[in-house]
Amino acid sequence: MPDTLPIPIADGLICPDADGIALLASRERATHRLCFPARPEDDTRYDRVLLPRTGRLWSWTVQRFRPKSPPYAGPEAFEPYAVGYVELDGALIVEGRLVDVAFDDLAIGMAMRVVPLPFPLADGTVRTSFGFAPDGSAGI
Amino acid sequence: MSEDVFIVGAGIHPFGRTPGLSGLQQGVFAVRQALERAGLAWRDIQFAFGGSDAAGNADTMVSELGLTGIPFINVANGCATGGSAMFGAYSTIKSGEFDLGLAVGFDKHPRGSFSPLPADWGLPDWYGETGLMLTTQFFAMKIQRYMSLHGITPRMLGAVAEKAFANGVLADHAWRREAVDIDTILHSQMVSDPLTKFMFCSPGEGAVALLLASGRKARELGLPAVRLRAAAVRTRPPGSFEVFSPALDLERGGSPTSVASQAAYDMAGVGPEDIDIAQLQDTEAGAEIMHMAENGFCADGEQAAWIAEGRTRIDGSLPVNTDGGCLACGEPIGASGLRQVYENYVQLIGQAGARQAPGKLRLGYSHVYGAPGVSAVAIVER
Numbered sequence: 166m167p168d169t170l171p172i173p174i175a176d177g178l179i180c181p182d183a184d185g186i187a188l189l190a191s192r193e194r195a196t197h198r199l200c201f202p203a204r205p206e207d208d209t210r211y212d213r214v215l216l217p218r219t220g221r222l223w224s225w226t227v228q229r230f231r232p233k234s235p236p237y238a239g240p241e242a243f244e245p246y247a248v249g250y251v252e253l254d255g256a257l258i259v260e261g262r263l264v265d266v267a268f269d270d271l272a273i274g275m276a277m278r279v280v281p282l283p284f285p286l287a288d289g290t291v292r293t294s295f296g297f298a299p300d301g302s303a304g305i
Numbered sequence: 306m307s308e309d310v311f312i313v314g315a316g317i318h319p320f321g322r323t324p325g326l327s328g329l330q331q332g333v334f335a336v337r338q339a340l341e342r343a344g345l346a347w348r349d350i351q352f353a354f355g356g357s358d359a360a361g362n363a364d365t366m367v368s369e370l371g372l373t374g375i376p377f378i379n380v381a382n383g384c385a386t387g388g389s390a391m392f393g394a395y396s397t398i399k400s401g402e403f404d405l406g407l408a409v410g411f412d413k414h415p416r417g418s419f420s421p422l423p424a425d426w427g428l429p430d431w432y433g434e435t436g437l438m439l440t441t442q443f444f445a446m447k448i449q450r451y452m453s454l455h456g457i458t459p460r461m462l463g464a465v466a467e468k469a470f471a472n473g474v475l476a477d478h479a480w481r482r483e484a485v486d487i488d489t490i491l492h493s494q495m496v497s498d499p500l501t502k503f504m505f506c507s508p509g510e511g512a513v514a515l516l517l518a519s520g521r522k523a524r525e526l527g528l529p530a531v532r533l534r535a536a537a538v539r540t541r542p543p544g545s546f547e548v549f550s551p552a553l554d555l556e557r558g559g560s561p562t563s564v565a566s567q568a569a570y571d572m573a574g575v576g577p578e579d580i581d582i583a584q585l586q587d588t589e590a591g592a593e594i595m596h597m598a599e600n601g602f603c604a605d606g607e608q609a610a611w612i613a614e615g616r617t618r619i620d621g622s623l624p625v626n627t628d629g630g631c632l633a634c635g636e637p638i639g640a641s642g643l644r645q646v647y648e649n650y651v652q653l654i655g656q657a658g659a660r661q662a663p664g665k666l667r668l669g670y671s672h673v674y675g676a677p678g679v680s681a682v683a684i685v686e687r
Contacts, residue, residue, distance in 0.1 A: 175431040190552075201552035202429055223553075224453075226445035226497045228436060233420035236433025248442050250553065258553040260437055268498070273453045284435055294435050 170281055174292035177203050179281070180215055186281045186295060187215040188259065199257050217254040219300050222275045225249035227268050238286050251277045251297045265298040276300040309520035310398045311530040312685065314343030315647045318411070320511035320634040321480035328360025328413030328637070331512035333369045336409055339514040343528050345405075347371045350516075352402075354393035355409035356380035357639035363390075363409060384675015386410055387513065387642035388538055391683065394517045395536040404519035411512035412637030419508060426549050426677055440588070440676065441505065443548040445497035448591025452499065455606035457594055459499050463487040464612050465590040466504050466632055472619060473633025475660035478644075480509055480635040504590040509635025513643035515650070529654040531669070531685040535572035539565035541678030548676035561680040562586075562599040562672060569670075569682035570601070577601035580684075581666045582652055583623060584645035586674040587630040593617075597625070600672055600682070624662045627652060642673035646683050653687035 170186075173179050179186045191204040191211035204211045231243035247263035249271070262282060263271065282296035316338030318331035326334070332355065340347060347370045355363030356379055364377035382389040387410030394408040419440060423433040432438050451457060467487045473479035490503040523530045541547055544558020570576055577600065585600060587593040594608045602623060603611055611617055617625035628634060628648045631641060649669030651657045669685045 174434065175429055178429075178431060198554070199552075202432075224446040224450035226442050226449060226499075227495070228439065228442060228497060229495055230418075232436045232439055233418060236420070236422055236430070236438055237436050238434035239436055246436065248437060248446070250446060252555065256555065258555060260551050262435065262437075273450065286434075294431065 170293045171283060171291045172293065174284055174294045177206065179293065179295050181281070184218070186279060187218055188279055188295060190214050190216045190257065201257050201259055216256050216259065218279045220251045220253035220277055222271065222273055222277050223250040223252045223258050224273060225263060225271045234287070240285050240287055247271060249297065262296040263298070264296040307399045308401050308404070310395050310533040311518050311520060311523035312515050312533055312646070312650050313518045313523050313526055313528045313530045314339045314345065314516035315650050316340070316342060316514045317478045317644065317647055318512040319478045320509055320637065320640070320644070323510055328357050328411045328510060328512070329363075329366055331413070331510060332357070332363060332409050332411035332514070333366050335411065335512040335514035336366065336370060336407065339516050343516055343526070345516070348373050349405060350407050351375060351405050352394070352397060353377040353407040353409065354380055354390040355407070356382070356386040356390055357410065357412045358383060358386055360411055360413040360639065363411070383679065384638050385538055385642065385673060385679045385681045386639040388673050388681025388683070391515060391643060391646060392536045392538050392681065394515075395533055398517055398519050404522040406517050407514060408517060408643065409512070409514040410639040410643040412639040413510040414508035414637065417508070421549070421676070428549060428551065432551055437551070438549060440548050441497045441500070444589045444592060445500050447546055448589070448595065449499060451591065451595050456609060457591070457606075459491060460487070461594065461609060461612050462499065462504055462590040463490045465587070465593050466490045468618060469587065469590075469626055469629045469632035472627055472660060473629025475658070476628035476633065477658070478511070479629045479633045481629065481633045500589050500591065506588055506631035506636045509637050511635065511637040511640045511644065513640050513647050515643060515646060529656070531650055531653045531687050533683065534575070534668075534686050535569035535682065535684040537565045537568040537572060538679065538681045539568060545678055547678035560599050561678050562596060562674055565680040565682045566600045566672065569684050573684040575668060575684065580623065580668050580670045582627065582649060582662055583625050583670040583672070584627070584630065584648050585625055585672050587626055587632050588636065588674070590632065592674070593626060593630065596672060596674070600670070619660060619662050627657065627660050627662055638675070642671070642681055645671035645673060646685065649685050653685060
């Protein structure tokens, strides 16, 4: 539910709504090329757009050691996590964490959907980032 | 009329870990060794290009080498630092401005993975904060997709790493000098699927110095020399897949490697079928496989047959990474690209010792790749 999400980890990254979240991107007016993350809102060469919420897994890996801090801001206690690129329908191939899926079940081509990801920082606060989860509503 | 450019000498500080020496001092060691082997003195050198990623300013080595007043240009170009230093030295001699100069690269990194900061790469903080900004993830995801499209198996990755360590045993400048069998490689700790610990290179230390001369100067010196037929540095084209990319275009394109490779072949007037020995960026075992295709040596997927038939071994039809590459030598960023050229130089002049590739070697090819999408290719001829 959007009104229960912690504040986003960055401005201009995600757009919460009744269906969860969508990712914000920019479309260059001159070339119609999409880019993510979105450009600053006052950059008049671009229009803000929302990316499609669904797509297919393009590639993946598992992060099995704790990344160095900085830049990593997650808690000291570490659990391996999956990372992938998802080809969002007709738009862009976006990188993010993969959630709600066993590592052994990850397969290129599987249907995915963007979801809010509560991200705990090392200081105990929680921010909303994004991830991709298997899309139960779509066929494989 | 532009000048021909020759490599007339080379020196190397062994790669690995050298607690007693700074990166800069390892650079000085390599320069002194190159001069000594060539029978030259520092005062003979007319100019220098050099750099490191994390070990200081190359031009300060004049304090140790001698205050001869030469122009000494610092190069800082990430993973292409060494290749860019050589490109600078190559262009300077080609222009006719000077006829004997130095390209030097060195580095010294702390243990563990690199820890880049998002702002240095034009990226927002959240990208690093949430654990997406790791070079290891990029290489894993690039080979993961490549394997699914082109029939490459984990065992082929293991075979590439096994070859690297076997070659490293024979290379006196290598860091890892013990053979590792394929099953140990495949069953070692998984770092980023599908890549295990032994399939990744590690940040390390080392230094390489190359002496470059004009054709006239090279003839005058009468030293063992190889002609630098091409030195190309290129950044990424549209639709490429690079380190530190929050998103990729749907329309897939070429790579900085394919662009630099084509530019080098054009400069040299040769093709991949003419190359006798190659040193290809092997940040991890899959990178060597993908770079075989990106540099034009085979079609995507043909690597399976190449590896099965041992064609990339030292005694194969195209020896690849004959000193064990980054997997056996480690990755001191500023020195890595020049190590590859060093290796081709000693191979082509027949001084590679136990790892000498058999037969007449005429053309040597080297390729370095790094963030955020830059490749450097050099072709040398004996």
